[in-house]
Amino acid sequence: QVQLQLWGAGLLKPSETLSLTCGVYGGSFGDYYWAWIRQPPGKGLEWIGEVNRRGVTNYSPSLKSRVSISVDTSKNQFSLIMRSLTAADAAVYYCARGKLGITPWGQGMLVTVSS
């Protein structure tokens, strides 16, 4: 059974760059898309983007200019880079598998943006 675990810095200052990595355990990348999703405190889900094992990516139009998602199949990992952070980027960040029917989800990581 595939499990996802993400890590990275959780406290950042405005204008800094967020870097998160998600490890895929118990399975291979297969033909899935691997996604990043976030949820601001008390708010709904927001899809950030996705990548497949060949490195093909799709991004949310509203975040596309600040986001990069990459994959390292040799390490069974995929990563998120988000630049020029503001307070509005504070959220729980999730990594997950899939596009239509996203499952499983990683445990989530709270990212705080504060000076």
Added chain:
Amino acid sequence: QSVLTQPPSVSAAPGQKVTISCSGGRSNIGNNYVCWYQQLPGTTPKLLIYDNNKRPSGIPDRFSGSKSGTSATLGISGLQTGDEADYYCGTWDSSLSAVLFGGGTKLTVL
């Protein structure tokens, strides 16, 4: 404001049935599968329904999904207090090349 529109909240008594709607457009719900997620308080979202009306293993048949045109509906029958959660619809938007989520609906079991 989400492209997919859900009611902010719904409520019903234990044992009753409730439906949650998700309204979109031709480029998203109208031409792609819809899925539904349940997020219990303080937990990670869980897939409830995929491909409009299919349930992953372990999801009870009290949960059902349907789609008609540019709208989808989640049904929950035999409501239990443990069903109190936020529910989100999701789909792909072919014009945006992006996954969309609805704004979420908070279910209260009175």
